[in-house]
Amino acid sequence: MQSTVVTVSDMDRKTSRTNHETQDTEATTPLNHVPDGVTLGTDVPCWYYFTRPILAILIGGVLFGLGTALSLLYFTQVGNVPYLLGPVFLSVGLMFLVTGLVWVPVVKQRLEHKALTKVNGKALQVHEQH
Template sequence: MHNPRMQSTVVTMSDMDRRTSHEAQDTEASTPLNPVPDGVTLGTNLPCWYYFTRPILAILIGGVLFGLGTALSLLYFTQVGNVPYLLGPVFLSVGLMFLVTGLVWVPVVKQRLDYKALTKVNDKALQVHEQH
């Protein structure tokens, strides 16, 4: 017997794609904030390093600024050079901010890539299941 409380709520992606593509043509807000580079189309498999370039760049910039701030602070406190008082701590704090942001960004990108791979597998399994 069919229980009315246990109804299936399966939404096909093709219905959603048709609605969103029609709605996207009507608004200007559908343009992406980060344009896709030339030669790369959406939905293709991009190399893994492509997703990690910005976090690694943030880590590198943070490391350089943090090291520069450390060196300037040491120069000020040892009074070897004529270094302004706030220059070292400013570089230290900005460098630490970039470094921590980059270090947190890497697992976020990794989790996003894992989620995309998981949803692709689930979508394929859902399509196979719907065909049978």
């Protein structure tokens, strides 16, 4: 995320547009909210980008394990478990697990692309050779 600086002209606020001595002012409030402790640019730690995929993997693993346990309890008739409770937890857990596992390489590729296209804060132009 990059912060955006908005330039507001004083001439827009005045009714007479004949005064040419007005200067542009810059607003210092960013348009996008940045969480506390996170700096923009290259100072963001790598783990910050991987927190949501890892959280999805953990939630998916817990739900998948819970669904497996509930399904085993139902099919062995040990406990009084409703019929669809196990398969529902299995499917939702598997969905979270697969989403998180696919999300990790996507974030890794995005970070590699960002590192390759920036050198000393200047964007490189990537030319394809045919």
